[in-house]
Amino acid sequence: MKKLIAGVVLGVGLTAMAHGAGDPQAGEQNAAVCAGCHGQGGAKPVMGVYPKLSGLGEKYLYRQLVAIKSKERNIPEMTGILDNMSDQDLQDLAAYFDSQEMVVSQADPDLVDQGSALYRGGNLATGVPACAGCHNPQGNGNAPAGYPALGGQNAEYLTKQLKAYREGTRNAGSNAAIMMDVASKLTDAEIEAVSSYISGLN
Template sequence: MKNFIRRRSLILGSAFLISLSASAADGNIDNGQQLSMKGDGSGAPCMACHGPNGEGNAAGNFPYIAGLDEGYLLRQMLAYQTGARTNAVMSMNVDNFDEQQLADIAAYYASLPAPTATAEISDKKQAELGEMLVNNGNWDEYIPACSTCHGPGNRGVDENFPALAGQHAGYIKQQLKAWQNGTRKTDEVQLMEAVAKRLSDEQIDAVAAYLASLPAAK
């Protein structure tokens, strides 16, 4: 019974988070492409870290952003401007853009196809643990499946729950740790923070590795 109540509260929390969704400004894809190549005048252009096609960089823990939800991308860039998300590189590279320019950049990257490359997992035990947590969760430890919020195949649900499939493992680990230690504060109902704090280092490694092995492209 306790597990049922806990599961219900987590799912209701997810539904409440969806209600907090804010409409993004209409973005101009062509202008967004130009801005992504030029930068904001004080920092590096988007493609310097996220690649020429928004595919990211696994070695540098730079996430892929191609094909992610437009509203989600806009919200994250605004969060870097306000300090709700902290990353010295990102904050420096978007601080001179106004909201419309950020909306244009978001529209451009959302229009690109998601990367098709996936990572392989050589550790069978890690793969099995990751698959279990991502697809089924562990309700004995109050850990919901990632797909409960991030949708079928973990390919994202609107601007609140970004696609995780095919995302670079190092970046996923980095963000789960940020939720754990409270340095990422963009979740108004603290759902991700609560889940991340229940994960062990082994579980985080397994979840990140398994998600990175999933195909991002629909």
């Protein structure tokens, strides 16, 4: 009897997990509207201030889509785009974009040394932790924790987001407090250097 109960519990648990997971093929059907700004597969945005969505991590992407739809994270350019999408649609979109390959950008050679030092070692003097601690030495992120892959992301977008965290205008989501604290200790020059370095990281 115990084995039967355990089997039922396990089966229900696996069904729930499968139901909650996104379907990349279904997500691709809804992704056409995203291509106008983020490019095909979310890999080549039309402007540097728009993020690449490809390969960021399904959990992270889903959380951001939920926050944007609920207006917890306010992005004027996204107004109304997600309104008619269900929670499953958002899961599917997240799975689709996560399955796409990140196109790595080119870091500014003049900023690589400073950016690398910050990304890999932080700044002990000002209490800035190493970005690699959460986002992986190669910039691949930490999918189970919902920390996004950063390697290859547009430097202009990264700069904008770090400044938004520093100013407290990006404060939505479970990990925002961590990033707001980190960014509050970064100078403009450090933000520029680490953003450039990350854009070429792979």
